[in-house]
Amino acid sequence: xxxxxxxxxxxxxxxxxxxxxxxxxxxxxxxxxxxxxxxxxxxxxxxxxxxxxxxxxxxxxxxxxxxxxxxxxxxxxxxxxxxxxxxxxxxxxxxxxxxxxxxxxxxxxxxxx
Amino acid sequence: xxxxxxxxxxxxxxxxxxxxxxxxxxxxxxxxxxxxxxxxxxxxxxxxxxxxxxxxxxxxxxxxxxxxxxxxxxxxxxxxxxxxxxxxxxxxxxxxxxxxxxxxxxxxxxxxxxxx
Numbered sequence: 001x002x003x004x005x006x007x008x009x010x011x012x013x014x015x016x017x018x019x020x021x022x023x024x025x026x027x028x029x030x031x032x033x034x035x036x037x038x039x040x041x042x043x044x045x046x047x048x049x050x051x052x053x054x055x056x057x058x059x060x061x062x063x064x065x066x067x068x069x070x071x072x073x074x075x076x077x078x079x080x081x082x083x084x085x086x087x088x089x090x091x092x093x094x095x096x097x098x099x100x101x102x103x104x105x106x107x108x109x110x111x112x113x
Numbered sequence: 114x115x116x117x118x119x120x121x122x123x124x125x126x127x128x129x130x131x132x133x134x135x136x137x138x139x140x141x142x143x144x145x146x147x148x149x150x151x152x153x154x155x156x157x158x159x160x161x162x163x164x165x166x167x168x169x170x171x172x173x174x175x176x177x178x179x180x181x182x183x184x185x186x187x188x189x190x191x192x193x194x195x196x197x198x199x200x201x202x203x204x205x206x207x208x209x210x211x212x213x214x215x216x217x218x219x220x221x222x223x224x225x226x227x228x229x
Contacts, residue, residue: 004156033217035219042219042220043157043217045217045218055214056214056216091156091157098204098207099145099162099204101159102147102159104149104156104158106155106156
């Protein structure tokens, strides 16, 4: 078990471009969460998957954001037509049950220029 | 989700115990208290969690008051590497037929600085 993996660790993109991030959760964890964190703030919840089903989405998740977990294993988060306000750290977490430990990856730092 | 209140910052001398308080007066009976910490530019690190009993692991101890309205995270022998932002979180239980599935809701946390 190597923990939660996120790829890439850093991404610089031009405004208007699309970006996709990947998260590989801990193998037996069926619950997967995406968060976003801006400088000086705590992580903010974006969306939640249980297996392949996306069951909860924050109002922060605008139409430009989409997340998938096609086979209930890895997940992707895509941002279309990026804006400078999308610059943040995007974090993924996974857990086995709702009341067990949730482990976070190291995040993907997105910079939109 | 139950809200938590933490002091914005605390200091601790290296080698001494760090006691980080958290108020969660609106916590519900089936909601857990979680503690995470985050070192600059890294993902949050799980520390400990509990429901109503005190808990201890290799990193820390969690003391929850009998009425569950507050808790204290104890780092028994703080080191310089414990300098981080510490988050106290009340994890909402999934709602039957509802839309909450146990997400962690982070606040601003406590910046703990351990000094030599």
